[in-house]
Amino acid sequence: MTLEDLGYHDELEEYRLKNGLGDFAIGRVIAEHKERYIIKNADNEFEAEITGNLRYSAQERTDYPAVGDWVAFSIFDETKGLIHAIFPRHSLLERKAVGKTSDKQIIAANIDYALIIQAVDRDFNINRLERYLTLCYTSNVRPIIVLNKIDLITAQELSEKLAQIDERVTDVPVLAISNQTRQGYDGLKSVLLNGKTYCLLGSSGVGKSTLLNTLSDSTLMQTKAISAHSDRGRHATTHRELHLLESGGILIDNPGMREVGMADFSAGISSTFDHIVALSGSCKYKNCTHTNEPGCSVRVALEKGELDFSGYENYLKMEKEKEHFEMSLVDKRKRDRAFGKLMKDYKKHYARPKD
Numbered sequence: 001m002t003l004e005d006l007g008y009h010d011e012l013e014e015y016r017l018k019n020g021l022g023d024f025a026i027g028r029v030i031a032e033h034k035e036r037y038i039i040k041n042a043d044n045e046f047e048a049e050i051t052g053n054l055r056y057s058a059q060e061r062t063d064y065p066a067v068g069d070w071v072a073f074s075i076f077d078e079t080k081g082l083i084h085a086i087f088p089r090h091s092l093l094e095r096k097a098v099g100k101t102s103d104k105q106i107i108a109a110n111i112d113y114a115l116i117i118q119a120v121d122r123d124f125n126i127n128r129l130e131r132y133l134t135l136c137y138t139s140n141v142r143p144i145i146v147l148n149k150i151d152l153i154t155a156q157e158l159s160e161k162l163a164q165i166d167e168r169v170t171d172v173p174v175l176a177i178s179n180q181t182r183q184g185y186d187g188l189k190s191v192l193l194n195g196k197t198y199c200l201l202g203s204s205g206v207g208k209s210t211l212l213n214t215l216s217d218s219t220l221m222q223t224k225a226i227s228a229h230s231d232r233g234r235h236a237t238t239h240r241e242l243h244l245l246e247s248g249g250i251l252i253d254n255p256g257m258r259e260v261g262m263a264d265f266s267a268g269i270s271s272t273f274d275h276i277v278a279l280s281g282s283c284k285y286k287n288c289t290h291t292n293e294p295g296c297s298v299r300v301a302l303e304k305g306e307l308d309f310s311g312y313e314n315y316l317k318m319e320k321e322k323e324h325f326e327m328s329l330v331d332k333r334k335r336d337r338a339f340g341k342l343m344k345d346y347k348k349h350y351a352r353p354k355d
């Protein structure tokens with residue numbers, strides 16, 4: 001195994017040399033456990049922390065290493081490490097933290113492709129697919145849709161689902177597989193390229209970890225059967241983990257997502273709904289909301305049946321969330337600024353000058 005198999009490439013090497021990191025070891029973060037990071041390089045795995053300096057200068061979550069990051073580190077005691085620098089990321093998958101209005105959560109860094117996995121039995125949902133697509137487009141990650149557990153439905157049912165996706169989603173590869181029968185595995189393996197990094201996204205129980213295990217022919221990750229009565233609290237995977245497949249390709253397994261929270265989705269929404277954006281160019285009003293304005297081309301297309309109504313509704317819903325998120329960011333900044341001013345005033349009035 002080489003660093004290149006792990007995804008290392010020329011641009012990273014250039015950065016390393018230009019930034020005086022030549023004396024450090026280079027590796028990739030494959031797991032994180034509460035500010036302790038597991039780093040992998042061609043020789044070994046290391047348990048590492050970040051330097052005090054890095055911690056001191058970190059201002060937000062994105063300044064800390066994430067799974068998928070490339071880092072420069074020093075080695076001690078053979079398998080221990082100290083992280084000195086994080087390499088620039090070519091992509092960062094982030095989502096809104098669950099239950100928080102303006103906080104973001106990092107999913108993984110330096111991802112080339114996301115495998116968006118839905119199980120065809122009860123998880124299948126195109127609105128949610130569109131949310132994942134938007135997440136990918138915003139984060140500079142190429143999406144691939146994977147329908148799993150096709151052993152549970154008939155060929156007829158599968159082709160109906162594929163047709164439904166085709167109605168709403170353009171220009172995204174769609175694969176249909178079964179981890180149980182390995183149907184569709186050849187097609188899947190052909191999209192897994194050596195040195196490229198793939199992030200497994202999807203709800204809990206759709207078979208992400210089973211897919212990783214089956215592809216690697218070993219039990220890398222624990223899996224768990226879904227209880228018949230309730231899906232709540234079953235999460236089999238509780239942390240992110242990066243694995244290198246012997247057949248080529250790097251897979252990052254994730255805990256299932258209960259909701260695909262939106263954060264900064266502006267660029268992503270227009271890519272997911274590019275057909276609506278194209279229509280909106282000929283709306284009468286420039287800031288048309290496509291809801292009740294006269295001369296709205298989107299409404300006209302809907303009335304003519306040229307535009308799928310559920311897709312349109314999903315678009316409006318996500319636009320609304322985006323607005324809401326942006327507002328809460330503005331609020332947060334205002335609060336932060338007010339707090340900053342308070343501290344400044346406090347220091348001015350009460351802090352004594354040093355003598």
Ligand SMILES: Nc1nc2c(ncn2[C@@H]2O[C@H](COP(=O)(O)OP(=O)(O)OP(=O)(O)O)[C@@H](O)[C@H]2O)c(=O)[nH]1
Pocket residue numbers: 148149150151152177178179180181202203204205206207208209210211222223224225226234235236237238254255256257
């Ligand atoms: N019938 C069928 N069952 C599958 C298939 N793939 C996975 N399963 C089953 O689905 C259940 C959940 O699989 P996991 O791999 O744990 O799901 P996961 O997406 O990793 O779930 P979390 O880790 O909780 O996010 C297990 O009982 C698997 O055996 C498949 O292709 N067909």
Ligand SMILES: [Mg+2]
Pocket residue numbers: 208209210221222223236237253254255256
């Ligand atoms: Mg799992």
Ligand SMILES: [Zn+2]
Pocket residue numbers: 280283284288289290291293295296297298299
């Ligand atoms: Zn309009």
